[in-house]
Amino acid sequence: MHYLPSSARYRHMSYRRCGKSGLRLPALSLGLWHNFGHVDVLETSRKMLRLAFDSGITHFDLANNYGPPPGSAEENFGKIFREDFGGYRDELIISTKAGYTMWEGPYGDWGSKKYLVASLEQSLKRMGLAYVDIFYHHRPDPETPLEETMRTLDLIVRQGKALYVGISNYKAPEAARAFSILRDLGTPCLIHQPRYSMMDRWVEEGLLDLLGKEGVGCIPFSPLAQGLLTDKYLGGIPSDSRVAKPHGFLKEAQLTETKLNAVRSLADIAAERGQTLAQMALSWILKDQRVTSVLVGASKPEQLTDSLRCLDNVTFSQQELSLIDEILARANG
Numbered sequence: 001m002h003y004l005p006s007s008a009r010y011r012h013m014s015y016r017r018c019g020k021s022g023l024r025l026p027a028l029s030l031g032l033w034h035n036f037g038h039v040d041v042l043e044t045s046r047k048m049l050r051l052a053f054d055s056g057i058t059h060f061d062l063a064n065n066y067g068p069p070p071g072s073a074e075e076n077f078g079k080i081f082r083e084d085f086g087g088y089r090d091e092l093i094i095s096t097k098a099g100y101t102m103w104e105g106p107y108g109d110w111g112s113k114k115y116l117v118a119s120l121e122q123s124l125k126r127m128g129l130a131y132v133d134i135f136y137h138h139r140p141d142p143e144t145p146l147e148e149t150m151r152t153l154d155l156i157v158r159q160g161k162a163l164y165v166g167i168s169n170y171k172a173p174e175a176a177r178a179f180s181i182l183r184d185l186g187t188p189c190l191i192h193q194p195r196y197s198m199m200d201r202w203v204e205e206g207l208l209d210l211l212g213k214e215g216v217g218c219i220p221f222s223p224l225a226q227g228l229l230t231d232k233y234l235g236g237i238p239s240d241s242r243v244a245k246p247h248g249f250l251k252e253a254q255l256t257e258t259k260l261n262a263v264r265s266l267a268d269i270a271a272e273r274g275q276t277l278a279q280m281a282l283s284w285i286l287k288d289q290r291v292t293s294v295l296v297g298a299s300k301p302e303q304l305t306d307s308l309r310c311l312d313n314v315t316f317s318q319q320e321l322s323l324i325d326e327i328l329a330r331a332n333g
Contacts, residue, residue: 013027051305116153
């Protein structure tokens with residue numbers, strides 16, 4: 001069936017300025033990290049992409065190694081894009097990344113010019129695109145000089161293969177160096193993509209302050225701690241959950257009783273706010289105006305619908321914040 005997007009798709013989504021750039025991103029963006037690979041049902045992926053766009057989500061986030069297998073998320077996205085979204089390219093922000101192992105040999109990993117240029121060429125072919133809107137270096141390379149990696153990002157923009165560049169998984173000191181190099185090259189860093197959730201708050205130790213100071217956007221991933229910050233695991237491990245999948249990143253050993261008790265307490269606060277725990281976890285990140293957008297993942301359309309409702313309430317009382325901090329402190333020992 002031919003897809004016709006909702007005419008009301010921009011009415012209810014809020015959009016935030018990305019750092020000091022001219023670009024605005026939706027408060028929620030859809031990440032294709034899991035659930036869009038060849039091991040997943042293509043038509044379910046299609047339904048989620050359609051629902052996202054109908055709801056005002058204009059940003060779809062990928063990487064060369066997303067799947068599984070690696071590359072399959074880009075392939076599947078490319079197929080759906082051609083069939084459903086080809087006429088709406090200029091309404092979309094499509095991002096991809098390179099920095100993790102993608103192919104065998106010394107040139108398929110990390111941050112060399114050889115790898116980054118080749119990887120983006122492969123990504124563009126898989127997706128059937130002439131350019132991506134944002135190209136990220138996915139993680140710092142301890143051996144390749146940072147100058148080489150950043151010069152390559154600058155080159156990719158000048159070649160027209162990406163409109164903007166970003167970095168992911170960089171700690172504050174190395175991020176500051178990257179920002180300085182890119183600024184001197186004339187291609188400022190648009191955005192940083194760190195892991196951030198109620199259960200994982202390392203970005204509060206300098207990185208968020210740096211992003212605010214430098215005028216760089218922030219788009220956290222894993223805001224639900226791979227599903228821990230939901231009610232999914234309070235009654236056991238569902239057969240279709242990430243913990244139950246061999247390629248999932250959340251492991252059963254991480255579901256300690258201490259953390260599950262914290263999740264139950266957080267769920268009680270969420271209920272008092274009229275939210276699910278997942279909705280509150282997303283709202284909690286969006287309360288900080290230094291955060292441009294939050295990457296959400298979903299395995300079914302209903303999960304995405306639930307996440308979108310977080311936008312109904314992104315404000316917290318000081319009492320709520322203090323209580324949440326107390327619960328998280330106990331969970332982390």
